[in-house]
Amino acid sequence: MPSPLLTVEALHVSYGRVDAVRDVSFEVPEGGLVALIGANGAGKSSVLGAVSGLVRPRSGAVRLDGEDITRRPVHRRVADGLVLVPEGRQILGSLTVAENLRLGAHRRRRQAAPEADMYRLFPVLDERRALPASALSGGEQQMLAIARAMIARPRVVLLDEPSMGLSPKMVDEVFTVIEKIRAQGVTVVLVEQNARRALRVADTGHVLETGALAHSGPASELLQHPKVVEAYLGIE
C-alpha cells in the first residue's frame, strides 16, 4: 500500500466553545478523488479550512506526503502544492481575469505566460482576460477560481462547494472540469451539498454529521447506503 498523499488525523476544530469538527480522520491517496458530504453546518468547510491552513485546528494533524503541515502558513502550503478553491469563489473583482490568474501563478513566475495553459482549459476566460473579474457570470467566476488554483500546478486541490449557486448547465460544466482535473492526475478533495453528483465522480466518500464522520466508504457503496440515501440523496 503506498502511503496516502494527504492525511487528516483526529482533527478537532472549534470556534470559541462551539465544536465544528470532532475527531475527523481520513486519507486521500495520490490521484484520488474524495468527497465530503453532509448538511449545511456539518463541518465540511471547517475541515477544508484546517487542511488549507485558513483555520487553526484545536488538535489533530494534517499531513502532506507524510510531513506534518498542521502549523504551516497558507502561502507555504500553496507552494507545497496544496491549494484551496474557497466557497463563494472569492474572486478579486477589481483585478482583471489575467491578474487573478497571475496571482495564482506564484510558483511559476519564471515562465513567460503561465496563463496560456489555463486559457486552453477554460476558453471562456481567454475571451475575457482583460476584463475585471467582477464582470464575469457566476459560472465563469467559478471557472476562474478553479483555473486560478490549477495554474499553481497543485498536487492536491480542495474544492469547497464549487457548484453552489450555479445554474444546472453550469453545474454540469463544473463537474466536467472536476473530471478533467482528476484526469491530469491531480488529487481532489471535494466538498459538496450536491451529494449525488459528488459521489458519482468520487472514489471515496465521507459523510459528516454535526462535525463527526458518520459514514465512510467507497463512493459507489455510499450511493446505495440506505441511511445515506435517505438523509442526503433522496429519491431521484
Added chain:
Amino acid sequence: MLQQLANGVFAGSIYALFAIGFTLVFGILRQLNLAHPAIFTAGAFVGIELATRLGLPMWALIPAVAAAGGLAGVLLERVAFRPLAGRDDEHFAGLISSVAFGGILIAALQARYGTEPQSFPTEYFPNRLFEFGGIGVTLMQLVTLGLALVLMLGLAWLVSSTPMGRAMRAVAENPRAAKVLGVNTGLVTSGTYALSSALGTVAGALLALNIGQADRDLGASIELIGFAVIIVGGLGSLWGAMAAGLILGVAEALTVTYFDSTWKGLVAFALLFAILVLRPRGLFGAVKVREV
C-alpha cells in the same frame, strides 16, 4: 502671485509625500496609522544625524533615511498592529496603539536631542537660487519637488504594475482570497508599512532640509494638514493624495499672501469641508487602491 503659487507647490509636494504613505496603509490594510506624523518627525532627525555625524551627502542621505524609515515601519506594524489582529476592536485598538508608538518615538527623540531644534550643517546643501520669469526657486525646492514626484509616480507604478503591487491589491480587496492564492499576507503587510514609513521619513527629511532644521513638533505641524490632504483626496487614493497635497499647499501659500498667516489653517480646512460637501468621497473617491 506666481511666486506664492510656486512656494505652494513645493510645500504641497511634501504634504503629498506625507499623505501617500498614510493613505497607502489605509488603502491596502484598512488601518489608520496615527504614528505616521512621528515617523515623519523621526525622518527629519535621522537625516540631520546622518548628515552631521557621518557627513553623508544628499544623494546617500535620502536612501539611508528611507531605509531607516522602512525598518521603523516594519517594527511599528509588528508591535502596534499585528498583535491586535483578530480582536473585535482591532481597528480602534490599532489607532490607540499607533498613537502610543508615535508618543514613544517622539519621547525617544526628545531624550536624545532635547527640545532644542537640530540643524543641518551650514552649507550642507548648495544654497543656489534660480529665476524663472521672476519666480525665485531654490535648488533644494527643485530637488524636493523632483524627488517627491519620482517617489509618488514610482509608488503608483509599483502598485499598478509589479507582482508585489498585484499582491497588495489582492490583499486590499480580499485578504482571505489573497491568502488562499498563496500570497504571503504577512510579508505584504510588512512591505506596505515599510513603504509607507519610508515615504514618511523622506518627507520629514525633505521638510527639514528645506527649512534647515527640525524640532520634535515638526510632525504636529504637518499632521492636520496632512490628514486633510488625505480626506480631500479620498482616503486610500494615491492620486487623490498627490493632487490634494498640491492643492492644499497652494491654497495655504495664497492665503498667507492675501490674508495673513493666521488664516492659513482656516482656509485649508474650509477647503476641506467645501470639497467634502461637494464630493463626499473626496476628489478621487472612485479611483482607489481598494474599491469600496
